[in-house]
Amino acid sequence: MAHVDFRSACFALLLALSAGVALAQDATAPAPAVIAAGGEIAKPLELTAADLAQLPHTRVHAKAHDVEGDYDGVLLSVLLRALGAPSGEALRGPNLALYVRIRAADGYRAVFALGELDASIGNANVILADRRDGQPLDAKEGPFRIIAVADKRPARWVRQVVAIDVLKAAE
Numbered sequence: 449m450a451h452v453d454f455r456s457a458c459f460a461l462l463l464a465l466s467a468g469v470a471l472a473q474d475a476t477a478p479a480p481a482v483i484a485a486g487g488e489i490a491k492p493l494e495l496t497a498a499d500l501a502q503l504p505h506t507r508v509h510a511k512a513h514d515v516e517g518d519y520d521g522v523l524l525s526v527l528l529r530a531l532g533a534p535s536g537e538a539l540r541g542p543n544l545a546l547y548v549r550i551r552a553a554d555g556y557r558a559v560f561a562l563g564e565l566d567a568s569i570g571n572a573n574v575i576l577a578d579r580r581d582g583q584p585l586d587a588k589e590g591p592f593r594i595i596a597v598a599d600k601r602p603a604r605w606v607r608q609v610v611a612i613d614v615l616k617a618a619e
Contacts, residue, residue, distance in 0.1 A: 481496065481497055481590070481591035481592065482494045482495065482496055482610075483495045483496075483576075483592060483609055483610060483611060483612055484610065484611040484612075484613075485531050485611070485612050485613070486611070486613050486614075487549075487613035487614040487615045488533070488546055488614045488615060488616055489528075489531040489532045489533050489614050490531065490532025491531075491532065493531075497578060497591060497592075500521075500522055500527070500576070500578060500592075503522045503526055503527060503530060504522070504523075504526060505520050505521060505522060506520070506521065506522070506523050506575055507519065507520050508573060508575055508595060508597050510595050510597050512602035512605055513602065517580045517581045518580065518581055518582075519575060519577040519579065519580050519593075519595045520575075520577060520578065520579040520580075520582075521575035521576045521577035521578050521579070521592075521593075521595065522575060522576050523573070523574070523575055524548065524560070524565050524574040524575060524576055524594070524612075525565040525566055525567060525572075525574075527576055527612070528548065528562070528565065528612075528614065531614075533546070533548075533562060533614045534546065534562070535566050535567075535568070536566065536567075536568050537568075539562060539563055539566050539568065539569060542616075543562070544561075544562070544563050545616055545617040546561075546562040546614055546615065546616055546617070547559050547560065547561050547562060547614075547615055547616075547617060548560045548561075548562060548565065548612060548613070548614055548615075549611075549612075549613045549615055550594050550604075550606045550609055550611070550612055551606075551609070551610055551611040551612075551613070552606050552607055552608045552609060552610060553608040553610050554608065556606060556607075557606075558594070558603065558604040558606050559604075560572065560574060560596075560604070562614065572596065572598060573596075573597045573598060574594060574595065574596045574597070574604075575594070575595050575597075576592055576593075576594060576609065576612075577590075577592065577593045577594070577595050578590065578591060578592055588607065589607050589608070590607070590608065591608075592608070592609040593605065593606065593607050593608070593609060594606040594609060
């Protein structure tokens with residue numbers, strides 16, 4: 449796996465997305481899978497597999513429901529930071545009331561506290577996976593799946609992720 453400079457990758461991703469650059473694709477190829485990102489982030493947008501490929505990937509070994517494998521993907525905390533969600537020292541006071549809602553194609557939803565994901569507070573090892581055992585995720589799992597390695601039950605292992613929103617908890 450190639451090492452990617454985090455700052456350069458994030459800057460390139462944000463620059464391309466904010467400029468509205470369309471990624472070239474073969475006219476005969478199926479439309480790329482898209483994840484909507486919104487809520488309390490710098491700029492709501494849609495992410496494709498090519499956008500996520502620009503960010504550093506992490507590999508985790510995980511097992512759930514008799515399926516075991518090595519999953520590759522972007523740490524959710526890294527993705528959220530690239531999207532402009534508060535992190536590190538900015539994650540205090542009112543920002544600790546922020547949470548991340550993950551939504552699947554079938555409407556299934558799961559949430560994570562933003563502090564739970566941040567390396568300076570909870571440091572939960574949660575990835576947005578796009579590969580298992582070196583292969584793209586199949587249609588049942590993917591094209592994107594949340595893997596929360598430390599969860600005792602895989603209830604928040606959301607398959608077929610279509611949206612990631614950073615939201616503020618109600619008063």
